Amino acid sequence: MPHDTTGDMPHDTPSDVDDMTSSADGAADPGARPDWEKRFLAPRILMPEWAEDAPERALYISNVTGTYEFYAWDRATGARRQVTDRPNGTTDGTLSPDGEWIWWFSDTDGDEFGTWVRQPFTGGDDEPATPGLAPAYPEGLAIGRDGTSVVGRSTDEEGSTVFVCRPGAAPVEIYRHRETAVVGDLSHDCTLVAIEHTEHGDSMHASLRVLTLDGRTVAELDDTKDGTEELGLSVLGFAPVAGDTRLLVCHQRSGRWEPMIWDVAAGTQQQLEIDLPGDVGAQWYPDGSALLVSHGFEARSELWRYDLAERSLVRVDTPPGTVSDAAARPDGTVEYLWSSAAEPSSVRSTAGGVVLELPGEKAPGSVPVEDVWVDGPGGRIHALAQRPQGHGDGPFPCVFEVHGGPTWHDSDAFAAGPAAWLDHGFAVVRVNYRGSTGYGREWTDALKHRVGLIELEDVAAVREWAVASGLADPARLVLSGGSWGGYLTLLGLGTQPEAWAVGLASVPVADYVTAYHDEMETLKALDRTLFGGTPEEQPERWAASSPLTYVDAVRAPLYIAAGVNDPRCPIRQVENYVERLAARGAVHEVYRYDAGHGSLVVAERIKQLRLELDFALKHLPR
Template identity: 80%
Template sequence: MEGMTSDSDLTPGAAAETPEMPDWEKRFRAPRVGLPDWAEDAPDRSLFVSNATGTYELYAWDRATGTQRQATDRPNGTTDGTLSPDGEWIWWFSDTDGDEFGTWVRQPFAGGPDEPATPGLEPSYPAGLALGRDGTAVVGRSTDEDGSTIHVVRPDGSAPAVIYRHRESAGVGDLSHDGTLLAIEHTEHGDAMHSALRVVTLDGATVAELDDSRGGTVELGLEVLGFAPVAGDTRLLVGHQRRGRWEPMVWDVATGAQEDLAVELPGDVSAEWYPDGSALLVAHSFEARSELWRYDLAARELVRVDTPPGSVSGATARPDGTVEYQWSSAAEPASVRSTAGGIVLDPPGFRPPGSVPVEDVWVEGPGGRIHALAQRPVGHGEGPFPTIFEIHGGPTWHDSDSFLATPAAWLDHGFAVVRVNYRGSTGYGREWTDALKHRVGLIELEDVSAVREWAVTSGLADPARLVLSGGSWGGYLTLLGIGTRPDDWAVGLAAVPVADYVTAYHDEMEALKALDRTLFGGTPEEVPERFEASSPLTYVDAVKAPVHIAAGVNDPRCPIRQIDNYVDRLAARGAVHEVYRYDAGHGSLVVEERIKQVRMDLEFALKHLPR
């Protein structure tokens, strides 16, 4: 579809607040914006995501003139985009109805028709993109047939050149400022959870290698954080796990020198360059909160960047030294702020209502202390409450003290909300994240059960009215949980879940097959007992709780066939269940669709929970 070429700002189509609209719906419908990305050589040209039309799309923003323009307009939304270094072009990934399989297209920043950005490349799953200052593009691709490939697309119209190919997962990391060096993240050693790095020239010749994998039961990962933003500078900022957590270091790929940084902060640490290359903007995540620091490379000095308590979901240092960041807390909706003061980008229309602060809970579990976040409904008595356990996806993710519309909707309806950062979650060290291998799903549920016991014995949760809920990996754990522990849960709500793990493996995108081989220690044919023990389908006949399942028919991550297999088994034994299939992929970017699904979950739970 062609990009929109009008000069309209965000106002047309923005949602209007009405008196009869409940607060929980307002939180979804309120216009919101993401952290603006900006062109490296034209910092007044920015790109951001907004739901102002009711669908999440990309918007161009010329800061010099104040002009904002909707750049994409597709039925199922668009969020994957970037600017060329000169700010002349918007690149965005065009898939089909959310299936994540497609090609890159581009359009002029000022508006105009879209055109193919990588002619000669067939559709694929994306595996990174880097744009050079001379118009060269480096495109990462993943397909079931070819595995991972990386291509160089020159502006002269010549055929794309393949400079990397491997069956295991790999992707584009970053391109050096002068466009001569490319950093690649790869998993040629066979562990999809821990990447190694290779730096090559654009003809594919290797310049440097960095691999922290040790083999056996201990693997350490590396990640590309970016080349220094200075011409001729061969320093690469790298994330590593050598001390049991994520933290940054500087690797000079020309000399091989590695500079460890004096960033002594608990929890995981990431970083990006300030635009002049003299300092790093450090993002620190610890115990479900995050904060920002400035690290001066010459002085080796760490200085706090002032942000409120809560979570910073993204940040960028601007050429003038100020920092823009997106912040929220569980009680206060997200906003894009600047250290210069004030709001950077204010969406039109009404602000969403706030919600309830989180309480930190620490529970002793079989693998160590478990961190959970609990919220109590206001105005519904002292409890015990009907309680929903909202299980996060990933699994390499974590719940944080940030604003989310779905938990707030359950609180409005009198439910307590509990979110568990089970083993496998990020932010608590490498051992915690890596703990779920081989006994996949079962380990996470041990932690969920420990927190469930706390919720009941503390008087927060009514044991007869407990809901297990989640999306993606959280949906998988929901189905596995109501099957392996059928007496613990009164209702199950699973969105885009893994339901039949063997079929899911054979139907899912290649990158996820590699991840599953790492988690299970092999394929379903090589370790069938592990897949059987971890598949919700194995336990479907034990399910007692009424279950609601939502599935995207174009989902490449949790494909529809394996969900149908599970549902057919439920139906064959007359189990209480409902299934909602929608025309999208792994979730929806359409606001009304999200509201519809939350409403269905609420109605299903209220219908089936004891009074």
């Protein structure tokens, strides 16, 4: 995911107004607010993580104070307390296996550059978790039962490094390379660490290496060696059993993501009999006897239990929609974070009911999605369409909300941003263009070299369907997106200027060459993979895919939001684009906010979405 943040944090188009605060901060009567604001303000909880050896100690992220922060939860007593409290929020953290410590990553105002700190689970002062390590971008973390930690990090100067940190000792470097590497997992007995690396130069398809904690290579798995196919691997986790050298990994050998078990000591690979369409992931049950299988197909997901001894696959009962995170408890029950486009998210259990309820007004529901399949230049395109309720039969003003990534996909999941447009009488269409995950390796990898242009061909095909079907008014089409979606918005306004009436771009790539020189090193590596080289090595490809190349062709009024501390889509390249717009008197507005790649502050999200709504309603034809 080159230019997006990862994880389950909501990636609604950010928004807020200076006088907006959450109800927890003493705002006006929430009942007076419109539904679209209530969806942002409603208390939300993400999937709790529990300590492996102390499963009654849990850690979760919530927006209950108006900013997404970490909370400790003692499941035995029900006691909960806020762990972090920072102006721009905190969402990168974990528990030590014994449940004694909460680790969280401390950056500056969303710039993603910093160090790990830790705090006792029961409360107390923060302290450096990895003393002796200088600030860097985080590239994975594994914490052992003996107090050892393995820390992945990257800087523009050093590339990727991996350090072993032990209590009372200086950090020891065990790995270094200019290309991207990420810490995957540490074995149960703290003797082996698995890393994903791209030393071969293809940042979209990682290879695996298992090292001892003194840096000696134990085993390697590389599906790129013969050069005939570009296949990736990822680490899913070591078996949760002492002395067990089985590593659960994901591979793409059959044209999709699916799991297998690699015994790194024996050198054996166990293929799993999981006959499901679409992408398949997995994680261990706590005793190592089974796998919890996550299955994503055509914008929905579901869970299965795979018994390793019997090689049997049994469905885990979940409602239709999207399971965005899940884990098996020691008693065999499964907890999962679920939502659909019509129903807000909740953490549920196969034992029945919601796992944890937060006080406060519940988020209003929204409109179900309709599946749309359109023949495109690269094959059938899957899109999700929503019609506003109570606004007639159409055609409607229509927002094409383009997802980020690009290796991501829109799904039948709840999102406050699209729901707000529906409330205002807009139809919403989301396109899983080439580059999206969930439709096979070839679909995901198709955007190379014609970056951005491939995706927009698919958006154009779905746009034609939306107009021809009577859903969308061709004179009132809005192109909108954040991160990679913001990039596609700017590129689409320049390459398809007659198609769009308004553009809304949040944290976009605008001047791709300048973005490359200013962005974090791991994204530079990914961009070299996408374009087949640097801007100096492939100048024509970079120029053809940069929105700045087409800025003078933009005709639609354009709103841009940008974080001044953004390391993924840095501010200087946005300013270059805006200067060109201003020089020719193009209609545009720019909102700059003091954060990084998006905001974790609820009021800020509301503000930005209100600015987008006001801009679109002001400039769309009546």
